[in-house]
Amino acid sequence: MEAKEAVKEIPRKHESLSEWYTAVCLRAELVDYAPVRGCMVIRPYGWSIWEAIQRWLDGEFRRTGHQTAAFPLFIPESFLKKEAEHVAGFAPQVAWVTHGGDEPLGERLAVRPTSEAIIMPMYAKWIQSYRDLPVRILQWGSVVRWEKSTRLFLRTLEFFWHEGHTAHRTAEEADEECRLILDIYRRLLEGELAIPVLVGKKPASEKFAGAEWTYTLEALMPDGQAIQAGTSHFLGQHFARAFNVKFLDRDNTEKYVWTTSWAVTTRLIGALVLAHGDDRGLFLPPRIAPIQVVIVPIRFEDTPAVLERARALAAQLRERFRVHLDDREEYTPGWKFNEWELRGVPLRIELGPRDLQQEQAVLVARDGEGGKRPVPLGSIEGAVAAELEAVQRRMFERAREFLQTHTLAATSYAEATELIRQRRGFVRVQWCLDQSCEDRLREDTGGFPRVIPEEPPEGTCVVCGQPSRAVVYFARAY
RNA sequence: CGGGGCGUGGCGCAGGGGCAGCGCGUCGGCUUUGGGAGCCGAAGGUCGCCGGUUCAAAUCCGGCCGCCCCGACCA
Numbered sequence: 001m002e003a004k005e006a007v008k009e010i011p012r013k014h015e016s017l018s019e020w021y022t023a024v025c026l027r028a029e030l031v032d033y034a035p036v037r038g039c040m041v042i043r044p045y046g047w048s049i050w051e052a053i054q055r056w057l058d059g060e061f062r063r064t065g066h067q068t069a070a071f072p073l074f075i076p077e078s079f080l081k082k083e084a085e086h087v088a089g090f091a092p093q094v095a096w097v098t099h100g101g102d103e104p105l106g107e108r109l110a111v112r113p114t115s116e117a118i119i120m121p122m123y124a125k126w127i128q129s130y131r132d133l134p135v136r137i138l139q140w141g142s143v144v145r146w147e148k149s150t151r152l153f154l155r156t157l158e159f160f161w162h163e164g165h166t167a168h169r170t171a172e173e174a175d176e177e178c179r180l181i182l183d184i185y186r187r188l189l190e191g192e193l194a195i196p197v198l199v200g201k202k203p204a205s206e207k208f209a210g211a212e213w214t215y216t217l218e219a220l221m222p223d224g225q226a227i228q229a230g231t232s233h234f235l236g237q238h239f240a241r242a243f244n245v246k247f248l249d250r251d252n253t254e255k256y257v258w259t260t261s262w263a264v265t266t267r268l269i270g271a272l273v274l275a276h277g278d279d280r281g282l283f284l285p286p287r288i289a290p291i292q293v294v295i296v297p298i299r300f301e302d303t304p305a306v307l308e309r310a311r312a313l314a315a316q317l318r319e320r321f322r323v324h325l326d327d328r329e330e331y332t333p334g335w336k337f338n339e340w341e342l343r344g345v346p347l348r349i350e351l352g353p354r355d356l357q358q359e360q361a362v363l364v365a366r367d368g369e370g371g372k373r374p375v376p377l378g379s380i381e382g383a384v385a386a387e388l389e390a391v392q393r394r395m396f397e398r399a400r401e402f403l404q405t406h407t408l409a410a411t412s413y414a415e416a417t418e419l420i421r422q423r424r425g426f427v428r429v430q431w432c433l434d435q436s437c438e439d440r441l442r443e444d445t446g447g448f449p450r451v452i453p454e455e456p457p458e459g460t461c462v463v464c465g466q467p468s469r470a471v472v473y474f475a476r477a478y
Numbered sequence: 479c480g481g482g483g484c485g486u487g488g489c490g491c492a493g494g495g496g497c498a499g500c501g502c503g504u505c506g507g508c509u510u511u512g513g514g515a516g517c518c519g520a521a522g523g524u525c526g527c528c529g530g531u532u533c534a535a536a537u538c539c540g541g542c543c544g545c546c547c548c549g550a551c552c553a
Binding site: 009016018019022033035036037092093114143145147148149154155159161227228229230231263264265267296298299300301302329331332333334335336337338339350352353354355362372446477478 | 479489490510511512513514515543544545546547548549550551552553
């Protein structure tokens with residue numbers, strides 16, 4: 001009965017993840033190619049996912065007391081150059097503005113690749129006293145990094161994000177901020193997007209250019225490759241010194257502030273597609289799905305009562321859920337079922353003449369669990385709420401199961417290199433923290449040290465045999 | 479940035495010196511509607527861009543641009 005075969009037009013996920021990914025992004029109408037190299041147009045359906053992420057985060061930031069502001073798109077070259085490590089890290093990817101109209105500029109302007117260098121000068125101006133601290137501001141916007149190769153959502157020349165920039169009186173307070181943000185991001189990923197993550201610090205070689213250290217959230221995609229899902233940087237006093245951001249402390253001495261910065265990007269939408277999609281297309285977690293419930297009325301053209309009832313049901317459910325009533329006359333129910341599955345709507349309600357007679361509707365979850373389930377119209381609201389929660393839970397459990405079965409401990413160098421090369425997932429090894437050991441493992445595997453979790457080291461370094469000083473998860477990466 | 483592939487109606491493709499075609503979609507009409515409906519009719523293309531060869535170029539040659547896939551580098 002159930003037409004469970006793959007959807008036309010898109011390849012099977014396990015046969016070619018890349019081609020499947022591109023096809024799903026386009027066919028689900030999340031995104032389209034722009035007529036300029038390396039750039040994407042995020043379409044309304046895709047953008048509404050981003051808006052759901054924004055809404056949730058803004059709620060969190062309201063609770064924590066962060067404020068939102070807007071800083072310039074342009075950064076004068078001399079500002080970008082003030083922090084040596086920072087400019088060295090970003091210079092190769094900067095897009096430069098050299099003319100205003102036909103007039104050459106006296107100083108070229110960077111299109112922001114990240115905004116520390118335009119925000120810190122403002123903080124220098126605004127911060128005088130310890131009483132002005134902390135400053136905790138974020139902005140929503142886009143940045144530009146001139147990438148050589150691009151992929152929809154995962155790497156484009158311009159991408160959308162929020163970036164938080166905070167300044168604090170003490171190092172402890174700044175680090176606490178980093179960890180607070182990290183926890184918010186973790187709850188976003190796991191609770192809202194149903195994507196479990198490994199959390200910890202980046203090794204020195206992978207930290208943000210200009211940071212003292214970087215906290216990261218790493219997710220695992222179905223091909224066994226890691227993807228960075230969010231970062232939170234402890235910047236120490238590097239930027240405070242470079243931009244002269246000082247305050248007069250209680251003890252009447254002048255001190256540099258301690259700063260942090262942090263971000264998540266529209267890349268998360270790509271991670272969502274990869275993590276949850278299947279041969280039938282996209283599959284969105286209920287908590288961020290732009291449409292949580294689609295109502296498909298059946299035989300409504302010759303049975304006006306069906307459409308009336310469907311409209312009433314939609315109005316009722318809209319009080320609590322994001323609902324779409326698909327009353328287009330030009331498509332058959334079967335066509336709509338396939339279409340909304342392709343577009344990832346987590347829950348469908350079918351309502352036809354037979355259902356009306358029995359005062360019921362048919363509930364169908366996107367993952368097929370429970371099949372087609374008749375539910376009395378009188379209790380449908382509760383049934384929908386319960387099913388949406390159940391779908392959300394199942395999605396997270398499936399993803400967690402995948403992460404667990406693809407996080408593997410390696411006790412020998414041979415085992416580690418083999419597992420990393422094969423892209424089996426996160427490979428947990430003991431490490432002496434020596435750069436040469438890291439380099440050797442990278443060179444031998446093509447993998448990267450993705451994250452150092454807060455787990456006590458034990459035993460010996462998998463490369464050199466010296467006493468271990470850290471646990472590190474290696475993986476190939478996006 | 480290397481290696482491979484591809485640019486022809488909205489989408490997917492065929493064609494390969496001389497009329498630009500097919501399927502899907504779109505528009506109109508009628509019949510349909512519980513897993514991608516049927517029939518009839520219609521509209522829609524400077525064949526990615528620039529240059530060259532030729533009486534004649536979608537087709538041959540050169541250059542450029544863009545996209546996809548696989549690697550190497552970065553959110």
